Amino acid sequence: MKPMIGVIGGSGVYDIAGLEGASWVKVKTPWGSPSDEVLLGRLGGIPMAFLPRHGRGHVQTPSSINYRANIDALKRLGCTDVVAVSAVGSLREDYAPGDFVLVDQYIDRTVAREASFFGPGCVAHVSLAHPTCARLGAACMAAASAAGVRIHPRATYLAMEGPQFSTQAESRLYRQWGADVIGMTGMPEAKLAREAELCYASIAMVTDYDCWHPDQGAVDVAAVIKTLLANADAARNTVAELPKLLPARAPCPEGCDHALSHAIMTAPAKRDADLVAKLDAVAGRVL
Numbered sequence: 001m002k003p004m005i006g007v008i009g010g011s012g013v014y015d016i017a018g019l020e021g022a023s024w025v026k027v028k029t030p031w032g033s034p035s036d037e038v039l040l041g042r043l044g045g046i047p048m049a050f051l052p053r054h055g056r057g058h059v060q061t062p063s064s065i066n067y068r069a070n071i072d073a074l075k076r077l078g079c080t081d082v083v084a085v086s087a088v089g090s091l092r093e094d095y096a097p098g099d100f101v102l103v104d105q106y107i108d109r110t111v112a113r114e115a116s117f118f119g120p121g122c123v124a125h126v127s128l129a130h131p132t133c134a135r136l137g138a139a140c141m142a143a144a145s146a147a148g149v150r151i152h153p154r155a156t157y158l159a160m161e162g163p164q165f166s167t168q169a170e171s172r173l174y175r176q177w178g179a180d181v182i183g184m185t186g187m188p189e190a191k192l193a194r195e196a197e198l199c200y201a202s203i204a205m206v207t208d209y210d211c212w213h214p215d216q217g218a219v220d221v222a223a224v225i226k227t228l229l230a231n232a233d234a235a236r237n238t239v240a241e242l243p244k245l246l247p248a249r250a251p252c253p254e255g256c257d258h259a260l261s262h263a264i265m266t267a268p269a270k271r272d273a274d275l276v277a278k279l280d281a282v283a284g285r286v287l
Contacts, residue, residue, distance in 0.1 A: 003249040004047040005242055006079035006198075008070065010086035010185060011058065012205075012228035013235050016050045019043055027076060030278035031068040031117075035060050038073060044243030049077050053086075053185060062162040062184035063112050071192040072117075076281040080249055080257070081136050081199045083242065084189060085235050087228055088157065088181040089165075089210035091174055095181065096206065097227050100144055100151040100234070102137050103202035104130070107158045107179055108187040115188035117195050117282050121272025124195065124263040124283075131190045133199035133256045136246075140201045143241035149234045155180040155204065159187035171212035182210055196282045199256040203238065205231040260286045 007016060019041025026037050039050040051070055054060045074082055088101070095101055106128075108115075118124040144151040158174045160166065162184035166174070174182060181204055193200035207227040209215075251257060260283055276287055 001249045002046060003080045003246050004049065004078045005246065006049045006051070006074040006077070006082040007239055008082065008084040008189070009050060009052045010084070010205075011054065012087060012232040013085050014052045014056050014058070015039065016048070016236060016239060018240060019048060019050070027073040029069045029072040029076065029281075031072050032066050034069045034073045035065055038077065040077070043240065046243035046246065047078070048243070049074055049079055065185065067189050067192055068114055068117060071189065071196050071198070072281055075196045075198060079198065081246060082193055082201075083136065083140060083239065084186075084200065084202045085239070086183050086185050086202065086204050087207050087224070087231075088183040088204040089208050090181055090206045091158070091171070091210060091212065092180050095152060095155070097208055098150070098231065099206045100149050100231075100238075101155040101181055101204045101206065102141055102151060102153055103157045103181070103186065103204050104132050104137065104154045105156040106131055106187055106190060107156060107174075107177060110159050110161050110187050112161055113188055115191055117192065117279060119275065121266065121275045122279065123265045124260065125265065126194050126259045126263045128191060128194060130254065131194060132201050133252060133254050135252060135254055136199045136201040139242060139245040140203055140238070142245050144203070144238045146241045147234065147237035149238055151203075157186045157202070157204065158182040160184055166210055168211045171210045175212055181206065194256065194259050197257045197259050197285065199252050199254070203235065205235060207231070
């Protein structure tokens with residue numbers, strides 16, 4: 001079967017050009033409203049859905065984003081593969097501003113967000129040992145290379161609550177932990193995509209060196225925005241290459257699309273009917 005690609009646009013990426021038959025549609029979810037309407041269309045013959053994570057005009061903070069509604073909306077529309085684009089600070093000298101990185105691991109330091117679709121009345125535990133899809137990540141790497149983008153093949157993403165940037169002590173600590181980049185939106189997005197049995201890959205655009213770097217000091221928002229604007233076109237060009245690299249959709253060899261097969265712990269007779277009803281799009285395959 002053909003895939004449907006969902007793209008979540010981060011800071012600086014609020015639309016996708018070139019979609020055929022494009023229209024913005026409002027999607028209702030049982031988890032509330034997504035960040036914005038979803039732009040639907042086709043690219044290279046493949047159906048695509050684009051959702052600006054912060055909303056058009058950047059109206060949502062990293063903590064106010066309704067991550068559950070965003071992921072539910074993409075799954076409800078029929079997306080099989082989700083590519084998330086985000087801006088990050090670098091915690092490594094060799095990941096320079098203007099570079100792209102493919103995220104493959106996370107350290108989650110967020111504290112004020114709904115991080116699961118499941119809860120009392122329907123308990124589930126999915127594996128996050130490998131929180132992104134290697135198959136989809138390989139396609140993103142190939143797409144970035146085809147678009148002429150400099151991209152690093154792996155990175156551990158430190159997800160912080162924000163909206164403030166790190167202290168210098170925190171930035172140095174995260175480097176000691178082995179984090180490569182730092183951002184505010186990677187979690188719980190990746191966790192929720194796994195619970196929704198979506199293949200998920202994250203392309204991060206490096207905008208700055210956070211504040212650990214001796215030549216940078218404090219994060220300069222003006223410099224970040226300048227780099228974001230320069231990176232935005234590269235991100236869109238990368239996305240435009242994806243349809244030709246994902247022509248057919250077989251069962252995911254990583255098991256992303258069957259993540260819930262053995263995850264639900266609550267006995268059928270004990271499941272909360274209201275919660276189960278809310279899970280119709282996310283977990284309908286197993287409930």
